[in-house]
Amino acid sequence: MTRLLPLILVLVFSCEEKKSSTSSYVAFTGAVIIDGSGKTPIQNGTLLLKDGRVMAVGNHNDIDIPENTQIQDVSGKTIIPGIINAHGHVGDVKGIEGGHFSKENTIDNLSIYARYGVTTVVSLGGERSEAEPLRAVNDTTAGQRARLFIAGEVIEGETPAEALAVVERNHKMGVDFMKIRVDDNLGTIQKMPEDVYQAIIDRSHELGYKISTHMYYLEDARKLLEAGSDMLAHSVRDEPVDNEFIALLKEKNISYCPTLTRELSTFVYGEEGDFFNDPFFSREYDSATVQPLRDPDYKLKVRNNLSAQTYKKQLPVAMANLKTLADAGIPIIFGTDSGIPTRFMGYFEHLEMELMADSGLTPMQIIVSATKIPAEYLNLKDLGTLSRGHWADFIILDADPLVDIKNVRNIHKVYIGGEEIDR
Template identity: 45%
Template sequence: MTRLLRSSAPRRSGHRLLVRGIAVAGVALARGLSAQPAATVTAFTGATLIDGTGRAPVRNATLVVREGKVVAAGAGERIAVPAGASRVPLNGKVIIPGLINAHGHASTAANLATYAAYGVTTVYSLGDEGPEVFAAREAQRRASPAHARVYLAGPVLAPATPDEARAQVSAAVARGVDIIKIRVDDNLGTATKMTPEVYRAVITEAHARGQRVAVHVYYLEDARALLAAGADYIAHSVRDHLVDAGFVNALKRSGVCYSPTLMREVSTFVYDTVPAFFADSQFRAHADRAWMATVTDPARMAATRRSASAQRYKAQLPVAIQNLATLAAAGVPIAMGTDTGPVGRFQGYFELMEMEMMVDAGLSPAAVLTSATRDAARCLRIDQEVGTLEAGKQADFVVLHASPLEDMRNIRRQHSVWIGGARVNTSPR
């Protein structure tokens, strides 16, 4: 972690390809990200393919895409390229599935564009999305977007009674959310925590209506109780204590996934000074300048240095890191997530830093890449659409200059990003 925060600017090519853009139907993108229409059939040739399934990388591979979906992927000598197909030579490059953030926040379509600019092609937005994001979710059901795909939770529910719990779940389901989200946390003793009676009512009602429940937690005992109550997704690290064998075994038996969101913790204390990554040209290419100014305002930085909560989050980050390592080693499914979206939690870039932190925590590069592709998709039940590059799935992928399996810092060395077989404009804004 110390290495990451001191020097986040990796070795990377300065080359960025510019592509022509088209307007996104029904969604105005304030940041100008767009994609060019894919040819009816396109063959991407010559690259090393890491398809996300866990199989070994395939050298000199061919990936065939028709109308936004994968038709075939594998060794070049075994894949027949249809006559008349457009060809995109990628010799010397590496293709990976598009990254999936299993816990982000996207209040606007422009935020979805920013995610895509860093190779995050799908975002599971866990709360408080605006109408634009609901519209984007609906539009992607008809055609591939020119920004990250999005699935959403709608409002973060905060009922005070079981009756309110049932009513709020009913209203969220009526809006067509993909998951229900609640917080069971007292913000380090500064807020009232949702009671077991209320969160059990949320979970029961959600399940009765065919919905799963994602939970924001901080404390081990809350995570244990929520798991026993039937919660479906642990959306943050346990940070107050090291997890014990009972919790590890219960989580493993349940099949419930765990999203560590380490960069959420970093964001609480890193702005006590100007962080090193602010100088990284890759970060600056798409970073929100207003956010940068806000978090580096001298008065705010001084307040961060004095903040007891910031220091507590900083002190307990090693607990979160150790818990991630313990759970991953035990075989608990891990879904890469960051809680990006609030001011100072920079969409897209923080996901790349998160993956590096996960490797620093002791996970292998292969395990981390899988957590950000196949496993994230499985955890969120969107694996029929995304997560791996297999026939019938969306052709969402990132082309890299070098393999992240050799060095996770290579996840930053991006040649191009493709969503639905169309290239995303990743030129600096």
């Protein structure tokens, strides 16, 4: 035993030696690179990484590859930045059930997202203190899971004082964003009064937070923009948006997050979900998990649910509004409101892209919405586009997503911080 020890030491030493003396550069070569900025894709591109970050990106003629770089030839593939979901939720759900909050489940949720190519999740509320150490701000590289930003407790209160106490709690816990809901849930609950949300928004800004707001009605969206909301976290769903609203969004330079799959999730299980048999769905969600949603009584309940049927009726309004706002040049920020029971994290991001395409957005608009826009509008440091100094979070695809956005499902590999995600 003791005779082996020097040999082991030599081996350990030589491994260390190898790591530091040879370069840790990695270059992905030969792919078409869509960098997330919206610019023309780079043909025969080289993506050069070191220590989890992008060192260079461009046409192979313009990139000097250092000696001893590990080359990965990915000719014929397309590279896009990892998907950023600007409105998700983590920690709560296991399968189709809520109430499982723990650090382990939060990590598990983030791993599911990562396997679907969602490399960053902005969780807009419901996370607890166990999620705080997992925040992206603490990441060196993320390690087999998506990066995380959190909003903590969704701020509520009947009076400004009550609501401000929640703001302080969130601040103490260490959140990245604040989040409120201004909605009467189709006339079934009391809506947050204006003086309460104004106080929350003002205090959040004083403390240096951006605040994201759940809303449904055009009138509320307009008032929230006036009050200083930094992000509209859902679609306007009651009526078509008008020029006054577009002008206000432009003046305030605020992003708009459609979350079309949120609407879909309310009514889609009234019928047999056609995605239950999709292998891209069942790779994470097996038939036992979704069995309760196939129950005829459950389906009937959904079909007879007035709220569900109202959201169904209003989904085309949301889709038309998305197209109007995108055409007007409003920054569309990608989000799904997934990670809530029956909104399947990871898979729903791909469904959302499909619905955005059905709404009339181009694949390039959708990709930019899921990469550059969230990073820019939510100040997500070193994320978004594939550019020098940013984290090397990207997806290698087997098919061209600009031909059909559904090709984002043809995932060859996912990388977060330059580390391949085990799929």
